[in-house]
Amino acid sequence: MAQILVIDDNLSLCHLIEKVVKKIAHTAVVAHTLDEGMEKGQAVRPDIVLLDVHLPDANGLEAMEQIRRLPSNPEVIIFTGAGDPDGAEQAIKSGAWDYIEKSTSIQNITAPLLQALEYRAEKCTKAPVFLDRKSIVGGSPQITECLDQVAQAAMGDANVLITGETGTGKEVFAEAIHTNSLRAKNNFVVVDCAALPHELVESILFGHEKGAFTGAEKTRNGLIKHADGGTLFLDEVGELPLDLQKSFLRVLEERRFRPVGSHQQVNSDFRLVAATNRDLETMVQAGKFRGDLLFRIRALPIELPPLRDRSRDVRDLTIHFNDKICDKTGIRPKRFAEDFFDSLLYYPWPGNVRELLHAMEHAVSAARFEKTLFVRHLPNTIRVHLARQGLKTGNGDGMEKPDKGIRLDRPLQDVRNDAVAEVEKRYLNALMQSVVGNVQDACRISGLSRSRLYHLLKTYELNRTV
Known part of the structure; x- marks a missing residue:
């Protein structure tokens, strides 16, 4: 018997849903505010949450992440009195099972509820997936969800599109998909689309025959052929030249291509993982990226969160980078001053995980002959930001310590x-x-x-x- 938590301030609707849930042999628990819902969610560990958008004390869409962090990790169905396409998009992107208008019939509420319960039952009985995380560090809900998507992608062979800001670790996630897939024993071939010279791009990707062009002194296989049996990773796929996109679309459809200067087609059984920090849909609308290619490459989309949205992972990442850098340079891992992590949490990390890595490389280098890392060892860009914000920690500079009354471990x-x-x-x-x-x-x-x-x-x- 499943537990269904209904969070809505409409008393008559809650009463109606209670009847529906009881009729399908499950238990309904009702709350009229988000605070009350969170309290009951901790107690009853619901399988499904029916969540209203306009609550007295919160916006349901904004509370999605908070709801999904409940111990039972419930499926969430959003329902609202007024349909809003933007709200529906936000709900689905936030992980909602469905987005329903209250004006629809009770049957239209029952159907997705039953489907969510069926999905929940199958998910709970599924064998656990043991994932080689490679260099993916962190246990925040955001990164855990991405790891679940990596596991899902690794079990199949569908094309994957990884999106996210610069420095979020798109190549690391792409390699994790490859490492955990059945193709792991074969090549993981990286193609930096932003660095491909336009005049040689077809030769680099498709290969060429001897004498196909000036300088082609012998036959060479292209990167697509090198990925045969393995994974082809197209980094910054948004930079792929428009005139090449049509040719590559055909390759994706047929897994066959003709090297430059050849009359014979070559086969390559590769799995595609692409990545970009650009908005490809906007590029499609502007005529800078082919819509049919976009549909083809994003069979499984994975969106990586910026580091500022997963601040819970900053400490783990920092310790990981400290150990890794010190081991590489042959020195003992550094200790951390009491205020070191606080300072890192106050910085927004526009360069994301890559910027944190570079900051730690700078700090370890600056503290080469010292046992402890202080804020003083961080790059000046970070220290200047902290100084401007008036939040720099005390380290002998006479600076005021940050407000300890603000709990940074809370969402x-x-x-x-x-x-x-x-x-x-x-x-x-x-x-x-x-x-x-x-x-x-x-x-x-x-x-x-x-x-x-x-x-x-x-x-x-x-x-x-x-």
Whole structure:
């Protein structure tokens, strides 16, 4: 029997869904605010969460990540009173199972609920996948989800498109897909599309016959042939010349091509993984990338999060890089000053994981003959940023230490919810004082319904009378 958590402030709808869930032999637990839902989610460990968009204390779409971090890692179905295409897109991209309008029939709510339950049951009985993570470090929910997608990709042979900002580790993830696939014993061939010389690009990819052009002194296989039986990784695929995209599309469809200067076609059984930091859909609309090629290469999309969105992993990455760099240079791993990690958390890392790696290389080099890494050892770009923000840690420079009252181990959504709750409580307390406990006046001023006002007063333990 599955647990279904319904988070919605519409009492009649919650009652109706309770009946539906009971009818299909499962248990429904109802909450009317996000805070209440999170509390019950910790207690009942739901399999499915039916989540309203417009909650009294939060936006359901913005709370998606928080909901999915519940211990049971539930599937989430978003349902709302007003359909919004942008909201639907955000929900699906955030990992929602479905996005449903409340105006639809109860049958339309039941169908995705049953499908989600079936998927959940199969997922829970699936054998665990043991993944060789290569150099992928971190245990944040964002990176864990990406690793699940890597495991999914490795089990098949579909084309994969990895997207993300510069420095997020796209090649590392591509290699992890290859290493965990059945093609692992064969070549992993990297093609940097941004570095391909235009006049030689066809020769580099497809190979050439002797005498095909000036300088072609002997027959050479291209990179696509080198990837036969293995994985072809097209890095920065958005930079692939437009006139070559049509030719490559045919190669993808047939896994056959003709080397430059040859009359014979050559076969290559490769698996494609592509990566880019560009918005390929926008490029398609601008006529700079072929739409049919985009559809072909993104059978399995994986979007890597920027480091600023997975700050929980900064410490693990830093320790990993410290050990790796020190081992490579033949020195003992450095210790860290008390404020070192705090400072790293205050920096936004526009260059992502690659920038953190370079920062650690700089720090270890600067502290070559010292046992401990201090903030002083970090690159000046980072130290200047911290100084400008007024958050630089104390390290002998007379700088003020960061506010220790701010817990950086908490998700932003949790901090935001607490702040909103505090403001709401102060507002309601002042409101009830100003109307001397008159509920009708309070509803008129605040725009709240009587039932909603009563609910909030109860939530914040405020008295109606002053």
